[in-house]
Amino acid sequence: MTTDIDGFAGRLKRRENGGMISAWIGTPDPLLVNHLSQEAFDAIVLDMQHGMWDMASAANGISQVRLAGKPAIARIPVGDFASASRLLDAGASAIIAPMINSADDARALVKATKYPPLGERSWGPSLALNHFGIAADEYLQGANGLTVTIAMVETRAALDAIDEILAVDGIDGIFIGPSDLSIALSNGARLAPDSAAIDQTLAHAVARCRAHGKLICAFGTDGERAGQFLKLGLDLVIAGAETAQLRAGARTAIAAARKVAAS
Incomplete structure (x- = not known):
């Protein structure tokens, strides 16, 4: 029997x-x-898929998150399941894996992120033991429950296989990537992460996740979009990337300064 030592998995499931x-x-x-x-x-x-993190900087980043008392999540590059294990060893509470298009892909992800009997994760969580503040035996017994494995659904193939992916033991939930999904649904014609087609797909995905008792997460382009996702019933949402937030804050400050100067 596994435990939810740091509370992250439990809070996700309870939708606090x-x-x-x-x-x-x-x-x-x-x-x-x-x-x-x-x-x-x-x-x-x-984000290690499209961001510029390497393993050393990601481990330092995870430490900063953990020192703030919060769960750190890492999105690995496509197919880089070996990094998933190392990031969990560094103290990550969850792994998001892009382009999981089949049950076979999902099973390969579980092998890297869960200890037996669910997977084949190799032992070596030295930093994780420090961050969680527990003994090795306790971590081994609880790790499969306190770490969260999330498969990204962002292609037509993944949508077609969503029930098979969710049925894989050890997959805790899915993450919808609206940008790639909008490209896939339009056969490469447009980038439309905030379209009605994405909303319909999300509603379907929420229903399938609830049927399987699994989590659902998604990337929102901004805070308003993230709020819409929460209303739809998603368990975890992104309120935009840090680069967009930084530039939006800069534009707001510049506009305010110009407005006051001109008054």
């Missing part, structure tokens, strides 16, 4: 406060992580 809101950081700077970790985000995602 109507669901979690996470930061999303691709800029490989632990100091930036430190700043955003002080805000009221429920979690922090380090």
Whole structure:
């Protein structure tokens, strides 16, 4: 029997406060992580797929999140399941894996992120033991429950196989990537992450996740979109990337200065 030692998996499943809101950081700077970790985000995602994080900087970033008392989530590059195990060893509470298009892909992800009997994760969680503050035996017994394995659904193939993916033991939930999914649904014709087609797909995905008792998460382009996702019933949402938030804040400050100067 597994335990939920740090509470993250349990809070996700209970949808406390109507669901979690996470930061999303691709800029490989632990100091930036430190700043955003002080805000009221429920979690922090380090994006290693399209962001510039390497393993050393990601481990430092995870430490900054953990020191702020929050769960760190890492999105790995496509197919890089070996990194998934190392990030969990570094103290990540969850792994998001892109382009999981089949039950076979999902099973390969579980092999890397769960200890037996669910998977084949190799032992070596030295930093994780420090961050969780527990003994090795306790971590081994609880790890499969306290770490969260999330498969990204962002292609037509993944949508067609969504029930098979969700049925894989050890997959805790899915993450909808609206941008790639909109490209896939339009056969490459457009990038429309905020379209009605995506909303319909999300509603279907929520229903399938509830039927399987699994979690559902998604990337929102901004806070308003993230709020719409929470209303739809998602368990964890992204309220935009850190680069968009940084530039939006800069534009707001510049506009305010110009307005006052001209008055």
